[in-house]
Amino acid sequence: MIRKPFVALVVAATLAGCNTSPVEPRRPAAELPAKPAAADIAPAPESLSAARTQLSLMAAENRITNTLTWAGEYLQQERAEDAKQLLAELNPQALNQQQRFQLTLLHGRATLALQNPRETLALLTQEQDNILQYPADQQAQLDLLRADALAMSGQLLDSLQQRVAAHPLLSDKDQEYNHNMIWQLLMQLPATDLAGAIDKSSGDLLGWLTLAQLYRDPIADLDAQVTRLNQWSAQWRTHPAVNDVPVMLEALEKAASQRPSQVAILLPASGPLETVGATLKQGIMTAYYQHKQDNLTPTLRFYDSSGDDILAVYQQAIAEGADFILGPLAKEKAATIASQGTLPVTTLALNYVDEEQPLPDNFFQFGLAPEDEARQIALQGFQQGDTQAGILYPKGDWGQRVAQAFADEWQALGGTVTAWSEYQEGPAIGDTVEELLLVAQSEQRGKAVSRFTNLKVDERPRRRQDLDFLFLIANPDQGRQVKPALNFHYAKDLPVYATSLIYSGMSNPRRDQDLNGIRFVEIPWLLGDENSALHQLTDEQWPEGHGRYERLFAMGIDAYRLQGRLYLLNALPSSEMPGVTGRLRMQQQRIVRELNWAIFSRGEARALPQVSAPATLSSRPGSATTSR
Template identity: 35%
Template sequence: MSFKRILLLPAIILFFITACQPVQGPHTRPQPAQIDTLAAEQEGDFARAATEYLALANTAEGEKQALLLLRAARLFWQVEQTENSQQALVQLNDALLSPQHQFDASILRAELALNDNQGEAALKAVANIDEETLSAGDSEQLYQIKIDAYALTENWLEKANTHLKLDTLLAEQTALETNRAALWQTLLKLTPQALDLFNPGIPPADDSGWFALAYAIKAYKTNPEALEVALEDWRRSYPNHPADPDLYENVVTAGTRLPEQIGDIAVLLPASGPYADVAQAIKEGIISAHYASGSDVRLHFLDITTDEFSRQSNVIDRYNEAVSRGASIVIGPLQKASVDALSTQTDLPIPVLALNRIDIRLSRPNLFQFGLAPEDDAVASAHFARQQGYQRAVILSPQGDWGDRVSTAFMNAWREVGGSVLYRASYNESDNDFRDTLIPLMGLDASEQRYASLKSTLGRSLDFEPRRRQDIDFVFMVAKPLKARQLVPQLKFHRSGQLPLIATSHTYTGQSDPQQDIDLNNLYIPDIPWMFTQHAEQDPAYQAIQAQFDGNFGGLLRLYAMGADAYRLIPELNRLSRDPESIYQGATGSLSINEQGQIERDMPWAQFKQGELELIQ
C-alpha cells in the first residue's frame, strides 16, 4: 500500500508563495534567491527547489525559517527523498507556525512514518491535533492517515470507528462505497464479543447498524438457519441503513454445507506408482485418526491410476463413483494433475479435500486444497523474522524450480510485511564447496577489493581480516538435509558469525540424529506439532502410529500427520470455510482456510541445539 498523498502543484505554489513572503512589512519584495527558487518549483524541479529552500531557511529566523523548512520538507517528500524530508522536519519548531501549518507539519510526519510502515509513530505524530477545529477537508485527510496507521498496528476497532467518522464527510458515491467496503472488511476482523461490547450506538443509528450486522454474521455464519433469522431481525431494526446486502450475501452463501452427521468418506489415493509410498503414509494417518475418533463412518479407498501413455487420470470416474456410493465428502486426490482435473469440473456435488495444491489460485465451490507446501514454510519464515524485528535479509537457495518457488514465496511474504531483500544467491546442489556462492552473499568480495586497493595504494602488505557486510539482519536458507549440513558450517567459516540463520523444515529429516545434525546448531526452522513430543504424545492417533512403527517413522511423520489432519478437518470445514479467521489446531499446524479454499498452516518454531531440535515457541 502506498501512503503518499501528492498535493496538486498549483495548490503547493499558491500556498507557499504566500507563506514565504518576508514578515517585516507589507511592501517588502521577495529576494532574488527566493524568486529563483520559486521558479525552480514552478518548472517542476522540486528536488532543486527543496534544497534551495533549505539553504534559505539556514539564513532565516522565526516564523519565516519554520515556513521554509516545512516547504523544503514537503518538496523532499514529493520527490521521495524521505531522509532529507525527515531532517528538515527535525529542525522545524512547530510552535512558530500557525495552527494550519502545524496541522500540515503533523500530517507530513505521519505520512513519513507510514511510508516506513511505522503505524505507532504515525499516530503519535497526529495525536495532538484537535479534530473539532478542523475543516471537512483536513478532517478527511486526518482520518485517512489514522485508518492507514490503525491497519499497520492491527487496531481493528479504532480503524472501524475512524471509517465511521470518515463516512459522515464523504459525498462522492465512489469514495463512499470504497470506505464502506473497507469498513466492512475491518469489522469482520473483530470477534463477535468485541462487536457486541463496543457497538457505538443503538438502533436505528447507522454506526450501530454496521456493528450489529457484522455481529450477526460473525456469530451465526456457521449456522445458516440462525443467520437468516438474525438478518431478518437486523432489517427490522435498521430499515434505512446504507449497508449493501451484497456485502454479506457472499458470506452467507460462501463455504461448504456439510451435514452435521457425516456419512461415508471416500479416499482417492494411488495404490501403485511413484506416489504409492507417500499415499500409503497418508492412508495410515487417516486410518489412525478414524479409529481414534471411535466413529462408525465407513471409509472407501478408491485407487487413482494414470495411463502411462495418455497421462490421463481416472480421478473423475473415481469421484463419480464416490458420489454414487453416497459419500458425504472425498479426501484426495494426491497428484497435482488429478487435482487440476477436478478443478475444471463445473459442478462438484460433494466437497473435495484435495491432498495437494495446484498452482493456479482459483476459487472453486466445494474444492479445498490441503498439502505440506514448501511455500508455507517460506511464508512462516518471513513472519517469524518480522516478529524478531529483522528488516534486511539475504537469501540462499538451490538452483532449479523448487528453490525458485520457495525463495520467491519468501520474498513476496517478506516484502508484504515491510522487509527488504539485499541479495539472493543460488547454489548448485551437486557442489560440495560453496565458496564462490557464499563470498558475494556475505559481501566478503567487497572487503577483499578494499584490501587490494589499499595494498596497491600503500605499496606494501597489511594485516587483513575479511569482514562480512554489516547491513544483514539474517540469512534465509532453502536446503535439504545433506546440503544444509554442508552450508551452515561453510556460512560460519565465511564470517556469518552470530548472524541468525532461518530455514524451512526441509533441512531436517524428521528423525533425531544429533551426530549428523550438530552441524545445524543455532539454525531456526518451523515444523509440524507432531515433530515435538510435548505436542504429540497426548494424541491417540500419534500414539497408534508410534506403536505401529516402534517410534521409527522413517522420515514419514509429516505425511502421517497430514493424513490425520485430513480426516479431522472434515467436521471443521463448515466453520473454517466461512470464516478465514477461524483456526483448527492440527497435527500439521494451526490450520485455516483462505478465500481460494487453500488450507494455510502456522507452525511452531524450533532451533537446533547440540544437534537436537528444540521447541522455542
C-alpha cells in the same frame, strides 16, 4: 473486504493518506491546510536540496505552508524519508494549532511508511498534551495513526481497542478505512488471544470480537454458525459491523446447502506413496471424529488411487453416490482429472497441477507446496523494508524450483537477488558459502590496496555487504552445515530465513544448536498448543505420533475440514480458514497457506509471536519475525 497482508496494507494506506486518487482499501486523505493563492505555491521540487533552497527564500508563513504541502506530495510519491527530513526543518513552536496537527499527522505517516512504528508512538506520546486541544475529528485521525503504529508493533489487541474507540468520531470515509482495518486485525488475531479478549471486553469491541470468533470457527457446524450469526444480528442491531452480516449469512447458508453428504477420498493404499496415503487418511479420520457430534457429518468412503486408471476410480466413486471428491494425491493423476473439462462433482485434489493448465470451475487444489513458503518469506523481506537478498539452495530440480518461486516473488515486489548459489551436501558446503559471501575477494582487495599505499589498511577478510538476508532451502542435516559455515565466514549477523524443511518436527536440542538464529515458517500444528482438544484426541489415537510425516497428518485434518468450507472460501474473497497447516484462503482455485514463524534458540524451535501473518515489519530487535 479485500484481504491483504496487514502490515503491507498499513504501509500502502499510509502512503495513500495524502493521495486524492482511489486506492482500495485506502486511507482517506488528511485535511490539508488551506492552500494559498496559486502564485504562492508550486509543485514540490524533484530534489530535497532544491526544496530546501526554495524554502529558505520564502517568507515564514509561506515556508511553513509549502513545507507541509511538499511533504504531503513526497509521501504520495513514496518518498517518506524526504518527507520526514523536510518536516524536520519546521519548529513546532512556531506553528499554529492547525499546522501543528498537520505536522504531527504527516510526520507520523512518514515514520510508519519507513516502518518505524516505535518512533510514531513516541511522537504521539510527546504531542499528547497538544493533541487533547485539537477538535474531535482531528484527534480521531491521530487515533487511527496510533492504531496503525500499534498494529505494526505487534500490539494487535491494543490497535483494535484504539480503532473501535475512535470509530464513532470519524468521517464516513475514515470509517470505511477503519472498518476494513478492524476486520483485518480480527482475522489475524491468534485464536487464544481472541478468546481471552472476549472475556475482558464490552461494548462495540465485544461485538467485533464475538462476530470474528463465530465467523472464524473452522470446526463449527455450518447450520449452527448461521443460527449464531442471526443471534448476533439481533443482539447487536446498532453495531458498526451489522451491515456485513447479511453477506456472511448468505455465504454460510449457501455453504450449508451445498454441504456434501458423501465424500469419496482417493488415496494410494499401496506402492511408493502408501505411507503418505495412510498418514493422510489418519488425519482425515481424526478430524472426522472431532466433528462427529455434528448432525450432518458426511459419509466417508475411501478408494485406492494407486492404480494406473485414475479416471475409472473417479467414476466409480461418483457412481456409488459421492457428491464430493477429495484427492487424488499424485500430481499427474490430479492433472488427468482436471483435463476432463466440466466435472460432475466438486473435486479437491491433494496436490497442485501446472499453473498453465486450464481448470474446470469446480476443480480445486490443496497441498503443502514449498513454493507458498518461499513466496511468504519474500513478502516478509519486503514488508520489513529489505531490498537485497541472497539465495542458497540444494542442487537439483526441486531446490531450483523453490528458489525460483522465491526469486520471482521477491523481484516482483521490487527486491534484488544479489547472490544466488546451489550447494551439495558434504565438506564442499563451506567453500560454497565462502564463495557466496565473496570473503576471499575482500581479503585479496585488502592486500592489493596495502601494497600501493602507506596508509594502514585493515586486511581482515569480511563478507559482502549487499545482503539484507539469506533465503535458505535446507533440511536439518544440511542446515547444520550451512549455518556454522556462515558464522565462520563472518556472516553470523546475517539474518537467515528458511522454509519448514529446516525443522524435523521433533525436538532435538543437542543437534539443533547449530541451527540457532535461523528463522523459518512452519505449520501451526507443530508450533501450537499441545494441550488443545485436537492434540489430545490425536495423542490418544496415535500415541507414537507420525515422525517426519506429521505435516501430512495435519494436511489430512485440514483436507477434511475444507470439504465443508470450500464454497465459503471460494465465494467470499475476504474469507479464510484458520487451519492446522496455516491460515488458508482461496486464490485462483488454489488453497494458499500462510504459515506461522519460529526461530531456533538453544537448539529448540520456538514459536514467534503471531503478529500479522507472517509478522510485523517493525523494529528489527523485538519484533516477531524481523528481530535479528
